[in-house]
Amino acid sequence: MTLASVSLLAGPPAGGWYKEKTLSTAADFAALELGDQVAQVCKKCDSISVVEIQSKDQAMDFCKEGATIDCPSCGNVAKVVRTGPPSQSPQKIEFVDEHGNACMFMAKLEPKSPADFQHGHKQ
Ligand SMILES: [Zn+2]
Numbered sequence: 001m002t003l004a005s006v007s008l009l010a011g012p013p014a015g016g017w018y019k020e021k022t023l024s025t026a027a028d029f030a031a032l033e034l035g036d037q038v039a040q041v042c043k044k045c046d047s048i049s050v051v052e053i054q055s056k057d058q059a060m061d062f063c064k065e066g067a068t069i070d071c072p073s074c075g076n077v078a079k080v081v082r083t084g085p086p087s088q089s090p091q092k093i094e095f096v097d098e099h100g101n102a103c104m105f106m107a108k109l110e111p112k113s114p115a116d117f118q119h120g121h122k123q
Contacts, residue, residue, distance in 0.1 A: 020107035023062075025090035026082070028108070032059040037109040040069065044103055047073035062106060063093045069104065078104040 020039060023029055032038065032053050040049045049072055053059050061067055067080045078095035095104035 018109040019112055020109055023106045023108055024092055026060075026063045026093060027090050029059050029063040029093070030056075032056075032108065038062070039107045039109055040071070040104065041107065042071040042073060042076055042078075042104050044076040044097075045071065045074035047071065049073070050109065069095060071104065076103055 018037075021028075023032075023038065034053055034055065036053045036059075038051045038053060038059075040051055041047075042049075062069065063080060063082075065080055065082050069078045069080070070076070071078070076097065078097065081094050081096055081100075082091040083094055084091045094102050095106070097103040
């Protein structure tokens with residue numbers, strides 16, 4: 001299994017009104033605002049759970065080293081790890097299973113602006 005297989009969100013989501021921004025560093029999580037919607041994508045069962053951010057603490061819990069996040073669909077438990085040496089900033093956040101394989105990722109859902117439709121480009 002490689003980390004290169006992150007093509008799950010390549011297409012538009014159902015409805016097509018949101019675009020996703022993958023949350024891959026602590027700074028990404030720190031930038032979340034109250035009311036933001038975060039997609040929790042389980043690679044084991046391909047399910048997407050949407051979580052609404054209700055506090056900054058909640059957002060930071062998602063990227064706290066050693067924290068665990070359960071998949072409500074298949075019971076997969078992902079552990080938060082930070083990759084790269086501590087001196088390196090920003091460290092990448094990954095969600096791994098008991099074997100250390102990336103088994104989940106998170107993405108912020110952002111409402112599309114009219115410009116996204118006019119120009120048709122993603123991100
Ligand atoms: Zn799952």
